[in-house]
Amino acid sequence: MHDTRSLEARAMTEPHIPETRRDLERAIHVERSALARDLAGLSAAQWAAPSLCERWTVEETVAHLTAGARVGRWRWLLSMLAARFDADLHNDRRLAEHRGATPEATLRRFRDAVGGPAGPTGHTAAWLGEIVVHGEDIRRPLGLVRTPPVATTTAVARFFAARDFTVSSRSAIAGLRVEATDGPFATGSGDLLRGPTLSLVMAMAGRAVACEDFEGDGAAVLRTRLGSGRSTS
Incomplete structure (x- = not known):
């Protein structure tokens, strides 16, 4: 007879890990939605605070995430070519494009992108990492806490x-x-x-x-x- 407690412990330590593209995309949408909720009601000072990604403020990091959900494969490739494959220059250009005139506008643009594509390439697990890491880049300096599944x-x-x-x-x-x-x-x-x-x-x-x-x-x-x-x- 199986030990019920052992089975429960195993279930806690061996979750179903998303591996298919569809499961990974679903996880991306969940994390984007959670971040959008956490961003509601931030003060002007919080939007301007530095994120853990030292090149960007909280607002700039959000705009970067919006760009990732809005820039398709061919536009991403053209942008990289135009930047001579300088990833920092490419990211800064696309960030500026998707940043709003105000933090509230930046947030609206991000909310509109929540259900968008995972990212510009087929490396879906990498784009899940993008929202997880940048979500924490934003939350941790602001004292916001979320532990993804x-x-x-x-x-x-x-x-x-x-x-x-x-x-x-x-x-x-x-x-x-x-x-x-x-x-x-x-x-x-x-x-x-x-x-x-x-x-x-x-x-x-x-x-x-x-x-x-x-x-x-x-x-x-x-x-x-x-x-x-x-x-x-």
Whole structure:
């Protein structure tokens, strides 16, 4: 006879991880909707506050997310070509295009994009990482708290650990044994790095501030690699 408590514990640590494009897109829409709700009622000072992405304020980061949901594949490619594949220049141009005349207008544009495409390329898990990471970039400096479903953060963590895509996520944890304390994500070997899956995702995206949430000898190694608490992407 099975131990009911063991089955319940397994169900908590082994959630259904979104892997299909449809499931990943659904998770993206959920996270966009949650962020739109959290942004309602921000003060002018909060909109102007620096996000964890040091190049952008809260409002600019929101405009960047809107651009990701509005710029299709061919327009994205043309924009990158025009910027000579300078991702920072491309992002700044598209951000300016999708930023409103006021923070309220910027928020309206983001709300209108909530149900839009996942992103300009077929790397759907990467675009899920985009909304998860930038959502935390916005919330954490403002003292807002949201922990996405562990299935969502696990899908992003697995993608980040597998490759360097828009961020050097795989390189960040090279030579470390990484284990989530709230879900099934685990990878690598070496000095131990343990913490919540969302924090692991943020650290792999270059946010050193997430190291405050870790335990194990690997935390100091990762903190040294990441340097400052903010990131430029």
